[in-house]
Amino acid sequence: MTASPSIPPVDFRSKLVNGILAIRPIATFAKNRARAMMIQRAEKLGVPWRQNVETLQRRDWRGELAAVENPALSYPSYYLTSFHAYDEGNLGWEPALEVESAAYSVHSTLFGEPNIEGDALLRESYHQILKFNIDLSPQKILDIGCSVGMSTEALKKTFPEAELTGVDLSPYFLAVAKYRTAAQGENFTWCHAPGEDTQLPAQSFDLVSCSLIFHELPQTAAIALFQEAKRLLKPGGYFAMMDMNPQAEVYKKMPPYILTLLKSTEPYLDQYFSLDVATELQWAGFEAPFIQENTPRHRTVIAKVQA
Ligand SMILES: C[S@@+](CC[C@H](N)C(=O)[O-])C[C@H]1O[C@@H](n2cnc3c(N)ncnc32)[C@H](O)[C@@H]1O
Structure with missing residues:
Protein backbone atom coordinates (compact mmCIF):
# COMPACT_ATOMS: atom_id res chain seq x y z
CA MET A 1 0.00 0.00 0.00
CA THR A 2 1.16 3.54 -0.55
CA ALA A 3 0.77 6.01 2.28
CA SER A 4 -2.05 8.51 2.37
CA PRO A 5 -0.92 12.09 2.87
CA SER A 6 -2.07 13.75 6.10
CA ILE A 7 -3.04 17.35 5.55
CA PRO A 8 -1.86 19.63 8.34
CA PRO A 9 -4.71 21.82 9.61
CA VAL A 10 -3.00 25.03 10.66
CA ASP A 11 -5.05 27.03 13.14
CA PHE A 12 -4.97 30.78 13.63
CA ARG A 13 -2.76 30.61 16.73
CA SER A 14 -0.16 28.50 14.90
CA LYS A 15 -0.18 30.89 11.95
CA LEU A 16 0.40 33.82 14.27
CA VAL A 17 3.28 32.10 16.08
CA ASN A 18 4.84 31.02 12.77
CA GLY A 19 4.60 34.63 11.56
CA ILE A 20 6.37 35.86 14.69
CA LEU A 21 9.11 33.23 14.32
CA ALA A 22 9.74 34.28 10.73
CA ILE A 23 11.23 37.50 12.19
CA ARG A 24 14.82 36.34 12.73
CA PRO A 25 15.84 38.44 15.75
CA ILE A 26 12.70 37.31 17.58
CA ALA A 27 13.40 33.66 16.71
CA THR A 28 17.00 34.01 17.97
CA PHE A 29 15.81 35.68 21.16
CA ALA A 30 13.23 32.94 21.74
CA LYS A 31 15.80 30.17 21.18
CA ASN A 32 18.36 31.73 23.53
CA ARG A 33 15.72 32.30 26.17
CA ALA A 34 14.53 28.67 25.96
CA ARG A 35 18.09 27.39 26.34
CA ALA A 36 18.89 29.67 29.29
CA MET A 37 15.74 28.50 31.06
CA MET A 38 16.71 24.84 30.57
CA ILE A 39 20.23 25.29 31.98
CA GLN A 40 18.92 27.28 34.94
CA ARG A 41 16.30 24.63 35.76
CA ALA A 42 18.82 21.77 35.49
CA GLU A 43 21.32 23.42 37.81
CA LYS A 44 18.60 24.21 40.36
CA LEU A 45 17.74 20.50 40.36
CA GLY A 46 21.33 19.59 41.09
CA VAL A 47 22.32 18.58 37.54
CA PRO A 48 25.69 20.27 37.07
CA TRP A 49 25.03 21.01 33.37
CA ARG A 50 28.03 23.26 32.67
CA GLN A 51 30.42 21.14 34.75
CA ASN A 52 29.26 17.92 33.01
CA VAL A 53 29.83 19.49 29.63
CA GLU A 54 33.30 20.74 30.57
CA THR A 55 34.27 17.23 31.71
CA LEU A 56 33.01 15.65 28.50
CA GLN A 57 34.69 18.33 26.38
CA ARG A 58 38.06 17.32 27.77
CA ARG A 59 37.77 13.78 26.30
CA ASP A 60 39.23 12.80 22.96
CA TRP A 61 36.20 11.53 21.05
CA ARG A 62 37.97 10.49 17.86
CA GLY A 63 37.93 6.75 18.65
CA GLU A 64 34.19 6.58 19.37
CA LEU A 65 33.36 8.83 16.42
CA ALA A 66 35.37 6.71 13.97
CA ALA A 67 33.75 3.54 15.36
CA VAL A 68 30.17 4.70 14.79
CA GLU A 69 30.25 7.14 11.87
CA ASN A 70 29.21 6.07 8.39
CA PRO A 71 31.20 8.54 6.25
CA ALA A 72 29.21 7.57 3.14
CA LEU A 73 25.90 8.61 4.66
CA SER A 74 24.10 11.47 2.99
CA TYR A 75 21.84 13.36 5.36
CA PRO A 76 18.20 14.06 4.50
CA SER A 77 17.74 17.81 4.01
CA TYR A 78 15.10 18.10 6.77
CA TYR A 79 17.77 17.02 9.29
CA LEU A 80 20.21 19.77 8.29
CA THR A 81 18.45 22.47 10.25
CA SER A 82 18.46 24.03 13.67
CA PHE A 83 16.91 21.95 16.51
CA HIS A 84 16.63 22.68 20.21
CA ALA A 85 18.25 26.10 19.93
CA TYR A 86 21.46 24.72 18.37
CA ASP A 87 22.24 26.26 14.99
CA GLU A 88 23.94 23.01 13.95
CA GLY A 89 20.86 21.04 15.01
CA ASN A 90 21.80 17.51 16.07
CA LEU A 91 25.03 17.49 14.09
CA GLY A 92 27.58 18.81 16.56
CA TRP A 93 29.44 18.12 19.79
CA GLU A 94 27.68 20.81 21.81
CA PRO A 95 24.22 19.22 21.53
CA ALA A 96 25.71 15.74 21.98
CA LEU A 97 27.48 16.66 25.20
CA GLU A 98 24.50 18.57 26.61
CA VAL A 99 21.59 16.33 25.71
CA GLU A 100 21.60 14.16 28.84
CA SER A 101 21.51 17.18 31.16
CA ALA A 102 18.85 18.73 28.92
CA ALA A 103 16.66 15.61 29.21
CA TYR A 104 16.76 15.78 33.02
CA SER A 105 15.80 19.43 32.88
CA VAL A 106 13.02 19.18 30.28
CA HIS A 107 11.40 16.13 31.90
CA SER A 108 11.74 17.29 35.49
CA THR A 109 8.26 18.83 35.72
CA LEU A 110 6.30 16.01 34.08
CA GLY A 149 21.54 5.94 24.43
CA MET A 150 19.28 6.95 27.33
CA SER A 151 16.25 5.31 25.71
CA THR A 152 18.36 2.27 24.72
CA GLU A 153 19.53 1.77 28.31
CA ALA A 154 15.98 2.12 29.61
CA LEU A 155 14.78 -0.53 27.14
CA LYS A 156 17.53 -2.87 28.31
CA LYS A 157 16.42 -2.40 31.93
CA THR A 158 12.86 -3.28 30.97
CA PHE A 159 13.82 -6.22 28.73
CA PRO A 160 17.12 -7.48 30.24
CA GLU A 161 17.22 -10.57 28.00
CA ALA A 162 17.09 -8.56 24.79
CA GLU A 163 19.83 -7.65 22.35
CA LEU A 164 19.73 -3.91 21.64
CA THR A 165 20.58 -1.92 18.52
CA GLY A 166 20.37 1.87 18.38
CA VAL A 167 19.96 3.87 15.18
CA ASP A 168 20.54 7.60 14.89
CA LEU A 169 21.44 10.15 12.24
CA SER A 170 23.89 12.02 14.46
CA PRO A 171 27.35 10.41 14.69
CA TYR A 172 28.12 12.76 17.62
CA PHE A 173 25.17 11.44 19.62
CA LEU A 174 26.13 7.87 18.73
CA ALA A 175 29.73 8.44 19.82
CA VAL A 176 28.49 9.66 23.21
CA ALA A 177 26.03 6.72 23.36
CA LYS A 178 28.88 4.27 22.79
CA TYR A 179 31.00 5.88 25.49
CA ARG A 180 28.20 6.24 28.08
CA THR A 181 26.87 2.70 27.71
CA ALA A 182 30.30 1.04 27.53
CA ALA A 183 31.12 2.78 30.83
CA GLN A 184 28.12 0.92 32.28
CA GLY A 185 29.30 -2.41 30.91
CA GLU A 186 26.77 -2.56 28.07
CA ASN A 187 27.68 -3.63 24.58
CA PHE A 188 24.94 -2.36 22.30
CA THR A 189 25.18 -2.15 18.52
CA TRP A 190 25.09 1.37 17.06
CA CYS A 191 24.01 2.18 13.56
CA HIS A 192 24.50 5.55 11.88
CA ALA A 193 21.59 5.75 9.44
CA PRO A 194 18.23 7.38 8.86
CA GLY A 195 15.47 5.55 10.72
CA GLU A 196 13.44 5.48 7.53
CA ASP A 197 16.20 3.64 5.61
CA THR A 198 18.37 1.73 8.06
CA GLN A 199 19.79 -0.85 5.62
CA LEU A 200 19.35 -3.43 8.42
CA PRO A 201 18.04 -6.88 7.43
CA ALA A 202 14.30 -7.35 6.92
CA GLN A 203 12.28 -9.18 9.61
CA SER A 204 15.14 -9.10 12.08
CA PHE A 205 13.54 -7.45 15.15
CA ASP A 206 10.75 -8.32 17.58
CA LEU A 207 10.25 -4.74 18.71
CA VAL A 208 11.03 -1.39 17.07
CA SER A 209 10.83 1.41 19.61
CA CYS A 210 10.87 5.13 18.86
CA SER A 211 11.15 7.35 21.90
CA LEU A 212 10.74 11.09 21.38
CA ILE A 213 11.81 11.12 17.73
CA PHE A 214 8.56 11.65 15.83
CA HIS A 215 8.13 15.30 16.85
CA GLU A 216 11.47 15.91 15.06
CA LEU A 217 10.28 14.49 11.74
CA PRO A 218 8.44 16.00 8.82
CA GLN A 219 5.43 13.88 7.82
CA THR A 220 7.11 12.32 4.78
CA ALA A 221 9.93 10.96 6.97
CA ALA A 222 7.51 9.83 9.69
CA ILE A 223 5.45 7.85 7.18
CA ALA A 224 8.60 6.35 5.64
CA LEU A 225 9.76 5.36 9.12
CA PHE A 226 6.50 3.46 9.76
CA GLN A 227 7.12 1.54 6.52
CA GLU A 228 10.72 0.81 7.46
CA ALA A 229 9.65 -0.43 10.90
CA LYS A 230 7.17 -2.79 9.22
CA ARG A 231 9.96 -4.11 6.97
CA LEU A 232 12.31 -4.65 9.91
CA LEU A 233 9.84 -6.46 12.15
CA LYS A 234 9.35 -10.22 12.26
CA PRO A 235 5.79 -11.49 11.79
CA GLY A 236 3.91 -10.81 15.02
CA GLY A 237 6.42 -8.11 16.01
CA TYR A 238 5.55 -4.72 17.49
CA PHE A 239 6.18 -1.09 16.70
CA ALA A 240 6.00 1.29 19.66
CA MET A 241 6.45 5.02 19.89
CA MET A 242 6.31 7.46 22.77
CA ASP A 243 6.19 11.19 22.16
CA MET A 244 4.28 14.38 22.84
CA ASN A 245 0.53 13.91 22.88
CA PRO A 246 -1.11 16.40 20.51
CA GLN A 247 -4.43 15.80 22.31
CA ALA A 248 -3.00 16.78 25.70
CA GLU A 249 -4.79 19.71 27.33
CA VAL A 250 -1.44 21.26 28.17
CA TYR A 251 -0.69 21.90 24.46
CA LYS A 252 -4.22 23.07 23.67
CA LYS A 253 -4.09 25.62 26.48
CA MET A 254 -0.44 26.60 26.14
CA PRO A 255 0.07 30.38 26.29
CA PRO A 256 1.27 31.74 22.92
CA TYR A 257 4.56 32.96 24.47
CA ILE A 258 5.47 29.45 25.64
CA LEU A 259 4.30 27.94 22.37
CA THR A 260 6.55 30.40 20.55
CA LEU A 261 9.51 29.23 22.63
CA LEU A 262 8.70 25.59 21.98
CA LYS A 263 8.22 25.99 18.25
CA SER A 264 11.41 28.00 17.94
CA THR A 265 13.29 24.84 18.91
CA GLU A 266 11.16 22.20 17.14
CA PRO A 267 10.84 22.92 13.40
CA TYR A 268 8.41 20.08 12.57
CA LEU A 269 6.03 20.39 15.50
CA ASP A 270 3.03 21.46 13.37
CA GLN A 271 3.59 18.51 11.05
CA TYR A 272 3.86 16.08 13.95
CA PHE A 273 0.76 17.44 15.69
CA SER A 274 -1.31 17.00 12.53
CA LEU A 275 0.00 13.54 11.59
CA ASP A 276 -2.74 10.89 11.71
CA VAL A 277 -0.58 8.23 13.34
CA ALA A 278 -3.30 5.55 13.57
CA THR A 279 -4.21 5.78 9.89
CA GLU A 280 -0.63 5.95 8.67
CA LEU A 281 0.39 2.92 10.74
CA GLN A 282 -2.40 0.88 9.19
CA TRP A 283 -1.40 2.04 5.70
CA ALA A 284 2.12 0.82 6.52
CA GLY A 285 0.83 -2.68 7.35
CA PHE A 286 0.14 -2.60 11.09
CA GLU A 287 -3.03 -3.48 12.97
CA ALA A 288 -5.02 -0.56 14.42
CA PRO A 289 -2.75 0.81 17.15
CA PHE A 290 -3.38 0.97 20.85
CA ILE A 291 -2.87 4.54 22.09
CA GLN A 292 -2.67 5.62 25.71
CA GLU A 293 -1.37 8.71 27.45
CA ASN A 294 1.59 7.96 29.69
CA THR A 295 2.13 11.41 31.18
CA PRO A 296 0.01 14.57 31.07
CA ARG A 297 2.08 15.54 27.97
CA HIS A 298 2.99 12.22 26.30
CA ARG A 299 1.31 9.29 24.63
CA THR A 300 2.37 5.74 23.88
CA VAL A 301 1.35 4.16 20.58
CA ILE A 302 1.71 0.39 20.08
CA ALA A 303 0.97 -1.41 16.83
CA LYS A 304 1.36 -5.07 15.89
CA VAL A 305 2.40 -6.19 12.44
CA GLN A 306 -0.75 -7.25 10.56
CA ALA A 307 -1.10 -11.05 10.52
C1 LIG B 1 14.76 14.03 21.14
S1 LIG B 1 15.93 12.87 20.63
C2 LIG B 1 15.28 11.42 21.42
C3 LIG B 1 16.35 10.58 21.97
C4 LIG B 1 16.04 9.29 22.68
N1 LIG B 1 15.31 8.34 21.89
C5 LIG B 1 15.42 9.51 24.03
O1 LIG B 1 14.32 9.01 24.25
O2 LIG B 1 16.06 10.15 24.85
C6 LIG B 1 15.57 12.51 18.93
C7 LIG B 1 16.69 11.77 18.24
O3 LIG B 1 16.25 11.36 16.97
C8 LIG B 1 17.31 11.48 16.05
N2 LIG B 1 16.73 11.54 14.71
C9 LIG B 1 16.01 12.54 14.16
N3 LIG B 1 15.62 12.21 12.92
C10 LIG B 1 16.12 10.97 12.68
C11 LIG B 1 16.03 10.07 11.59
N4 LIG B 1 15.37 10.36 10.49
N5 LIG B 1 16.66 8.89 11.68
C12 LIG B 1 17.35 8.54 12.81
N6 LIG B 1 17.45 9.36 13.88
C13 LIG B 1 16.84 10.55 13.82
C14 LIG B 1 18.03 12.73 16.47
O4 LIG B 1 19.34 12.77 15.98
C15 LIG B 1 17.94 12.59 17.99
O5 LIG B 1 19.03 11.89 18.48
Missing part, protein backbone atom coordinates in the same frame (compact mmCIF):
# COMPACT_ATOMS: atom_id res chain seq x y z
CA PHE A 111 4.99 14.54 37.30
CA GLY A 112 4.38 17.64 39.43
CA GLU A 113 7.06 19.56 41.30
CA PRO A 114 10.48 19.70 39.55
CA ASN A 115 12.21 16.38 40.18
CA ILE A 116 15.40 14.96 38.77
CA GLU A 117 13.67 11.57 38.51
CA GLY A 118 11.23 12.92 35.90
CA ASP A 119 13.21 11.53 32.97
CA ALA A 120 13.42 8.01 34.43
CA LEU A 121 9.71 8.10 35.33
CA LEU A 122 8.82 9.17 31.80
CA ARG A 123 10.62 6.16 30.33
CA GLU A 124 9.15 3.86 32.97
CA SER A 125 5.62 5.06 32.23
CA TYR A 126 6.16 4.23 28.53
CA HIS A 127 7.67 0.82 29.19
CA GLN A 128 4.98 -0.20 31.70
CA ILE A 129 2.31 0.34 29.05
CA LEU A 130 4.47 -1.37 26.45
CA LYS A 131 5.11 -4.47 28.56
CA PHE A 132 1.47 -4.79 29.46
CA ASN A 133 0.25 -4.57 25.87
CA ILE A 134 2.54 -6.89 23.94
CA ASP A 135 2.23 -10.67 23.89
CA LEU A 136 5.90 -11.52 23.44
CA SER A 137 9.17 -11.12 25.23
CA PRO A 138 11.32 -9.26 22.68
CA GLN A 139 14.72 -10.81 22.06
CA LYS A 140 15.90 -8.27 19.49
CA ILE A 141 14.99 -4.61 19.92
CA LEU A 142 15.74 -1.67 17.67
CA ASP A 143 15.73 1.81 19.22
CA ILE A 144 15.31 4.32 16.38
CA GLY A 145 16.41 7.86 17.20
CA CYS A 146 18.46 6.53 20.11
CA SER A 147 20.48 9.75 20.60
CA VAL A 148 23.04 9.28 23.41
